[in-house]
Amino acid sequence: MGLFQNKHAGKPGKSPIVDVFENEKNFFDESFREEIKTHAREYFEDVIQKNVVIFKQDLDAAVAEIKADLKTQTSEKLDKAIAEVNANLREHTTRRLDEQFEAYGKEVKTAQAQTIESLTRTAGGLEDSYKQLSQKLEQSVEGQAAVFAGAAKENSDRIAVMKQSQDAALDLLNKSAQALQEQHQALRTMLQKNIVDQENMILSAFQDNMAQIVEHYLLGAMGDQFDMKAQLPSIIKQMEENKQAIADDMKL
Amino acid sequence: MTEAPVNSVKTAAQYILPPSLVSKIDLSRLVTEVERVDNELTAAEVRAKGNGGKAAQPVLSQQLVDFLQANDTSLSDGQTRMELIKQLRQLKDKAPVIHMTFAVTADVASLQYIAQWLRQEIDPQAVVAVGLQPGLVAGVYVRTPNHVHDFSLRGHLAAQREVLAKELGALRGNR
DSSP, X not given: OOTTXXXXXXXXXXXXXXXXXXXXXXXXXXXXXXXXXXXXXXHHHHHHXXXXXXXXXXXXHHHHXXXXXXXXXXXHHHHHHHHHHHHHHHHHHHHHHHHHHHHHHHHHHHHHHXXXXXXXXXXXXXXXXXXXXXXXXXXXXXXXXXXXXXXXXXXXXXXXXXXXXXXXXXXXXXXXXXXXHHHHHHHHHHHHHHHHHHHHHHHHHHHHHHHHHHHHHHHHHHTTSOOHHHHHHHHHHHHHHTHHHHHHHHHX | OOSSOOOOOOOGGGOOOOXXXXXXXXXXXXXXXXXXXXXXXXXXXXXXXXXXXXOOOOOOOHHHHHHHHHTTOOSOSHHHHHHHHXXXXXXXXXXXXXXXXXXXXXXXXXXXXXXXXXXXXXXXXXXXXXXXXXXXXXXXXXXXXXXXXXXXXXXXXXXXXXXXXXXXXXXXXXX
């Protein structure tokens, strides 16, 4: 794509000047102008783009510098303003404080004066009350002392009576304990005797019952073992042994 | 019964009781039987006198036969029978009774043996009143008019109970 790609070749047989004019006409035709416009536009755009970048860089640098300067100046002005404000504020505050302190001092003095006056009056009242209370307290102490003395005497009498009662009770308790011990000993002796008697009685009953049990067992075991013929010799023998007694009884 | 008619007069005490007559009840039966026989023989004699024949002989029990033989007497004579009845009644009332209670039922032979022994050793006319008490276990319980003789095993054990109790006491003492 060249700059002259749309160019038409010259017609043969014509003169060069005519050809040049014709060519010039043909050379600066619409298409060529358009191409030149395009080319120029692109060129300007490129230049503009480059200039924009450069301008942007310059602008950034200028902005940065302006920022720095502005910051510096602002700081200085702000410091100055602050210093000035501080000075004004300190002065104003000092003046206000002095005024307040002065008013406060006056008020404190007034209050102190009133307080001292009130304390003076209160001290007088307290002194009177103290005197009255002292008198009442003395009277009360005297009354309490009398009451305590009476109570102490009554308590002393009661303690003496109580001690006598305690002694009597202790004596009675000792006697009761001794009597109880004697009764316990007698009861123990009697209980042991009863236990021995009971044991002997139970054992005797056991022996008797045991004899009856053995006898019952023998009777039950031997009851059917004898018939009359088997018993007859024993019967005759026993009657023979008691013959004389039987005969004597029959003669009576 | 008609043999050996030795009709001597005897008192009640002279009669001999045979072993077959054991109890007083036997004596009562004997009296009753003799009375019956007397009635029958008297009637038979009357009939015989009227008919001129021989009087029919009544049937006698073995106890009566034994009694007649033991006492050497007969029932042929009416007077003898009357006297016999009278004496037997006295004998029944006066015969000494010995109450004997056994542990088991006594058989006749044993009772006769015992009755014979009693009459030999105790009294010739003794009779036995028999009782039964199984609780005796063995032996006999003899009751005479005034005494009691306990020859039973139960009585023997009861008499020996003290010995058993003594043995048990000795055993307890050993422990």
